[in-house]
Amino acid sequence: xxxxxxxYDFKETFKLWWVGALVSLLSALPLSLLIFSIMNxxxxxxxxxxxxxxxxxCYIGVVVGMMISLFSVYVRYYxxxxxxEAYLTFTLPVKRTTLFTSKYITALFFNIxxxxxxxxxMAGFMGYAILDxxxxxxxxxxxxxxxxxxxxxxxxxxxxxxxFFLYTxxxxxxxxxxxxxxxxxxxxxxxxxxxxxxxxxxxxxxxYAMMLPMMGGMLGIFGLVGLIDANIVSMGPLQGFxxxxxxxxxxxxxxxxxxxxxxxxxxxxxxxxxNVT
Amino acid sequence: xxxxxxxxxxxxxxxxxxxxxxxxxxLSEVMIESTxxxxxxxxxxxxxxxxxxxxxxxxxxxxxxxxxxxxxxxCGKSTLLKLVSGILVPDGGDILLCxxxxxxxxxxxxxxxxxxxxxxxxxxxxxxxxxxxxxxxDFDMTLxxxxxxxxxxxPKARFRTLSKGTKEKVQLVLVMSRRAxxxxxxxxxxxxxxxxxxxxxxxxxxxxxxxxxxVITTHLISDVEAALDDFAFMNYGGQILLSGSADEVRERExxxxxxxxxxVFAC
Numbered sequence: 001x002x003x004x005x006x007x008y009d010f011k012e013t014f015k016l017w018w019v020g021a022l023v024s025l026l027s028a029l030p031l032s033l034l035i036f037s038i039m040n041x042x043x044x045x046x047x048x049x050x051x052x053x054x055x056x057x058c059y060i061g062v063v064v065g066m067m068i069s070l071f072s073v074y075v076r077y078y079x080x081x082x083x084x085e086a087y088l089t090f091t092l093p094v095k096r097t098t099l100f101t102s103k104y105i106t107a108l109f110f111n112i113x114x115x116x117x118x119x120x121x122m123a124g125f126m127g128y129a130i131l132d133x134x135x136x137x138x139x140x141x142x143x144x145x146x147x148x149x150x151x152x153x154x155x156x157x158x159x160x161x162x163x164f165f166l167y168t169x170x171x172x173x174x175x176x177x178x179x180x181x182x183x184x185x186x187x188x189x190x191x192x193x194x195x196x197x198x199x200x201x202x203x204x205x206x207x208y209a210m211m212l213p214m215m216g217g218m219l220g221i222f223g224l225v226g227l228i229d230a231n232i233v234s235m236g237p238l239q240g241f242x243x244x245x246x247x248x249x250x251x252x253x254x255x256x257x258x259x260x261x262x263x264x265x266x267x268x269x270x271x272x273x274x275n276v277t
Numbered sequence: 278x279x280x281x282x283x284x285x286x287x288x289x290x291x292x293x294x295x296x297x298x299x300x301x302x303x304l305s306e307v308m309i310e311s312t313x314x315x316x317x318x319x320x321x322x323x324x325x326x327x328x329x330x331x332x333x334x335x336x337x338x339x340x341x342x343x344x345x346x347x348x349x350x351x352c353g354k355s356t357l358l359k360l361v362s363g364i365l366v367p368d369g370g371d372i373l374l375c376x377x378x379x380x381x382x383x384x385x386x387x388x389x390x391x392x393x394x395x396x397x398x399x400x401x402x403x404x405x406x407x408x409x410x411x412x413x414x415d416f417d418m419t420l421x422x423x424x425x426x427x428x429x430x431x432p433k434a435r436f437r438t439l440s441k442g443t444k445e446k447v448q449l450v451l452v453m454s455r456r457a458x459x460x461x462x463x464x465x466x467x468x469x470x471x472x473x474x475x476x477x478x479x480x481x482x483x484x485x486x487x488x489x490x491x492v493i494t495t496h497l498i499s500d501v502e503a504a505l506d507d508f509a510f511m512n513y514g515g516q517i518l519l520s521g522s523a524d525e526v527r528e529r530e531x532x533x534x535x536x537x538x539x540x541v542f543a544c
Contacts, residue, residue: 088396091387
């Protein structure tokens with residue numbers, strides 16, 4: 001049954017998602033070109049003036065497009081579980097856990113796809129920025145660092161960032177699912193208003209909360225480097241990597257536990273408390 | 278176990294053949310026959326504290342019967358159907374379907390028609406048919422297409438372009454095209470024209486099977502009266518004031534159910 005649920009969830013979510021994705025892509029392409037152009041013409045006031053207005057338009061287009069594409073999964077979740085479609089959803093011979101899992105997989109896919117579209121649209125600018133950083137930031141140090149070390153470090157950074165990105169998407173998806181479920185179950189006819197308020201609060205405070213593990217990790221590394229420099233702690237590169245690895249593992253365990261808790265609470269609310277009226 | 282969910286899900290033909298075959302154990306045959314399709318025991322439900330819609334409600338529906346659940350507005354008829362179909366969670370009591378406690382699996386046994394449309398406007402009628410065919414193994418696509426053709430509904434039409442009555446007809450076609458054990462129809466004739474009402478009633482009667490049951494709630498008693506085998510007059514709080522065989526009551530009282538309803542619930 002999960003396959004059938006996924007089929008219809010993908011189909012229905014896509015109907016709204018593609019509009020946001022298209023707006024996002026069509027805005028990101030000129031935006032990256034404009035940023036590239038501005039960076040090349042720094043100091044040229046006359047060209048800067050005519051570039052700012054279209055840049056703002058494109059930026060707003062990217063934000064609006066991303067919001068539509070990201071929120072399309074939550075619109076589907078709300079409509080299917082708390083809208084008029086709920087009469088059909090909960091009379092299907094499908095377990096509520098399966099319905100929820102299908103929504104979660106769909107949300108992860110479309111959220112990642114939304115970011116992928118944005119990255120694709122901004123590829124021109126990002127490529128330029130990376131090359132520019134590589135050209136200036138590593139000049140002189142390339143003699144000290146071997147190419148192999150650089151590649152390894154880059155790969156570790158990419159893997160850690162991808163993992164962090166995936167966990168952030170998963171956590172935000174489950175947080176929003178939980179909010180919709182909680183408001184749908186307890187606020188009934190005011191659920192939509194409650195969801196909007198809660199979404200705003202989560203977007204505002206949640207973005208800071210999600211930065212905490214990363215900031216904590218960075219502070220820990222800086223603190224440790226300080227301790228090593230002051231000869232208070234002595235540590236080899238291998239021990240350093242092990243410590244960073246342990247820290248990352250701790251974050252992964254904590255975030256996984258939080259993901260599981262949110263999924264469990266949403267499922268329990270759907271199974272035991274939901275009254276479609 | 279007698280009357281289990283799996284037994285209820287077995288093909289009708291196979292069941293009919295089983296009925297024709299002499300039973301090995303006469304006692305087990307009696308038990309199968311006596312297991313009601315739906316049994317509500319001490320069912321309680323309230324939306325607000327100290328204002329129960331259903332209180333210790335008991336109700337049984339036997340196989341092979343079309344039962345009319347009749348009562349004034351707000352007496353809990355729709356609430357009962359929603360509880361049985363799993364849309365609402367009961368505060369207390371038990372719901373047994375084919376002898377088994379209600380669960381998500383039981384949804385395969387029930388074909389429920391709510392009193393409001395549940396499809397999104399952008400969907401086509403044909404995609405709704407595919408949706409039902411995908412999720413309900415007992416859905417008869419040919420029957421559904423024939424019924425749509427009889428009612429003059431274009432399968433390619435989008436839901437938003439249909440009138441209120443046509444939307445209801447489409448949902449009724451979907452619900453009645455299943456080979457379910459229990460059909461629960463909440464106000465099936467509400468927004469439908471009189472000509473279509475006759476067709477819908479014919480469909481409901483035509484769907485008669487000795488191993489399935491139909492529960493109808495409606496205010497249009499005179500329209501459905503001819504189709505009903507049993508009836509139950511339901512009052513506020515889920516009290517059953519009067520119930521039994523429709524024919525027997527008509528003979529005994531010398532009145533139609535519609536007249537009797539007006540007398541019992543006179544304001």
